[in-house]
Amino acid sequence: MKKIPMRKCVATQEQCPKKELLRIVRTPEGTIEVDTTGKLNGRGAYLKKDEAAVELAKKKGSLAKALECTIPDEVYEKIMEVVRG
Structure with a gap:
């Protein structure tokens, strides 16, 4: 069985499979x-592919x-x- 890479959403703090997240x-x-x-290339942060998570972030x-800069x-x-x- 293949291991599923997990990442944490910066907004909701929940662990999700990488496929379900959006990398910024x-x-x-x-x-x-x-x-x-x-x-x-660069510093990445993961966000859940969910409008509520984006609003929360x-x-x-x-x-x-997470990205150590201001987001326009x-x-x-x-x-x-x-x-x-």
């Missing part, structure tokens, strides 16, 4: 990207804390678009 990356250039491939600032609203909008499909 602060690249070495300092930009914030939504990493759909999971292979982008925005409200608590947990994504900004456009980034949250982009994350929401990805979450909604």
Whole structure:
């Protein structure tokens, strides 16, 4: 049986399979990207693919804390678009 990689959502603090989470990356250039491939270089943080989790991360600032930088609203909008499909 193959081991499922688990990651913790920065907003809800729950462990989830990596596939169910969205990776947000602060690249070495300092930009914030939504990493759909999971292979982008930089500091990554995982968010549950759930609108409530994204709202929570925005409200608590947990994504900004995890990536050690401020997150512009456009980034949250982009994350929401990805979450909604």
